[in-house]
Amino acid sequence: MAIEIPEAFVRDPALRPVAEKVRAGERLTDRDALTLFESPDLLGIGAMADAVNRAKNGDVVTFAANQHINPTNICVLRKTCTFCGYARLPKEAGAYRYTMDQVMAEANLARNGLTREFHIVGGLDMGAGLAYYTEMFRTLKRELPHVHIKALTAVEIAHIARIEKLSWTEVLVALREAGLDTLPGGGAETFSAAVREQIADKKLGGADFIGVHRAAHALGIRSNCTMLYGHVETLADRVEHLAMLRQLQDETGGFLAYIPLAYHPDDNELGKQLGREGVSSTGYDDLRNLAVGRLYLDNFQHIKSHWIMVTPFLSQTALAFGVNDMEGTVVQEKIYHAVGAQTPQGMSLEALLRLIRGARRIPAERDSFYRILRRFDATGEEAEAA
Numbered sequence: 001m002a003i004e005i006p007e008a009f010v011r012d013p014a015l016r017p018v019a020e021k022v023r024a025g026e027r028l029t030d031r032d033a034l035t036l037f038e039s040p041d042l043l044g045i046g047a048m049a050d051a052v053n054r055a056k057n058g059d060v061v062t063f064a065a066n067q068h069i070n071p072t073n074i075c076v077l078r079k080t081c082t083f084c085g086y087a088r089l090p091k092e093a094g095a096y097r098y099t100m101d102q103v104m105a106e107a108n109l110a111r112n113g114l115t116r117e118f119h120i121v122g123g124l125d126m127g128a129g130l131a132y133y134t135e136m137f138r139t140l141k142r143e144l145p146h147v148h149i150k151a152l153t154a155v156e157i158a159h160i161a162r163i164e165k166l167s168w169t170e171v172l173v174a175l176r177e178a179g180l181d182t183l184p185g186g187g188a189e190t191f192s193a194a195v196r197e198q199i200a201d202k203k204l205g206g207a208d209f210i211g212v213h214r215a216a217h218a219l220g221i222r223s224n225c226t227m228l229y230g231h232v233e234t235l236a237d238r239v240e241h242l243a244m245l246r247q248l249q250d251e252t253g254g255f256l257a258y259i260p261l262a263y264h265p266d267d268n269e270l271g272k273q274l275g276r277e278g279v280s281s282t283g284y285d286d287l288r289n290l291a292v293g294r295l296y297l298d299n300f301q302h303i304k305s306h307w308i309m310v311t312p313f314l315s316q317t318a319l320a321f322g323v324n325d326m327e328g329t330v331v332q333e334k335i336y337h338a339v340g341a342q343t344p345q346g347m348s349l350e351a352l353l354r355l356i357r358g359a360r361r362i363p364a365e366r367d368s369f370y371r372i373l374r375r376f377d378a379t380g381e382e383a384e385a386a
């Protein structure tokens with residue numbers, strides 16, 4: 001696949017050998033990824049990422065009509081994940097664990113709406129084991145069978161396995177039987193052991209995180225993957241993280257999309273330690289992470305921007321930096337709003353369409369497996385078979 005990148009678009013001489021490889025469709029090395037992270041030439045990196053994305057996905061930008069449900073914020077790692085502002089101890093003010101009726105009350109918002117996917121994640125709650133989630137998924141599938149269930153990060157799967165004394169695979173099989181369709185990519189943070197020691201000391205390690213996704217892929221359960229950036233990680237840590245994701249994708253092909261996630265420093269211990277409260281990631285770094293993901297992760301079809309973390313306008317700009325998928329309608333987001341996200345908690349279909357059209361791209365609603373359900377032209381909606 002030859003990629004066209006005009007010479008004049010890449011101004012940093014250090015990027016030229018990387019651009020040559022991109023033009024020739026050659027795989028980038030870890031050293032190349034580091035060069036991309038180090039270069040000041042953001043527009044050059046963006047031009048390369050945009051060219052690769054257009055060759056893979058054309059002008060189409062997808063989104064899903066999804067709805068977040070966060071059923072519990074009780075978490076055994078409350079004191080050790082220093083970047084988290086969402087978790088609570090069981091008796092702490094603000095702690096909650098939904099009953100099935102409460103889950104259904106939120107889920108029922110989907111009954112007459114657009115929602116086709118539930119994104120369900122929460123804390124590592126000793127009171128929310130396998131029975132809690134299998135009952136939840138069975139109830140959701142019985143009441144709203146048309147809605148896909150994307151639920152439980154690898155960290156939550158490992159937590160349930162530990163408290164139930166089961167293997168990861170046994171947990172995944174039981175959850176799938178109850179209705180689980182795919183896994184989200186959250187909880188990865190940055191895989192580097194040194195970083196985890198500083199920000200998530202007791203959390204599932206990087207190799208085990210990859211192990212849970214490998215076990216899911218072996219069962220045919222597809223998943224997403226993420227990287228939390230903009231905290232204490234080095235650029236080399238970012239490359240190491242991406243290399244682990246690319247390697248598993250080579251092995252299984254089970255990842256659907258890569259989603260870099262910006263660290264938010266408000267209302268969490270790490271933000272205080274770093275003296276960073278009120279100072280979140282920069283637009284420059286947000287765009288760079290998306291573009292480098294597109295260029296280095298050559299075995300991924302989809303790179304997604306999460307507007308909740310980086311703002312809708314930055315996500316729109318990212319459509320010229322290698323991104324082909326935007327976070328969807330969401331309805332009610334809690335986790336990033338607990339650490340200072342100032343973005344809306346949900347977005348209307350009209351607002352999403354306006355952003356994508358404003359970037360001169362073609363909006364298309366997709367399902368959770370990235371199959372296009374319908375495209376929207378400039379004036380209205382054009383139905384298209386899935």
Ligand code: SF4
Nearest residue numbers: 075077081084087123
């Ligand atoms: S990041 Fe996840 S595992 Fe860590 S404290 Fe927050 S909810 Fe718990």
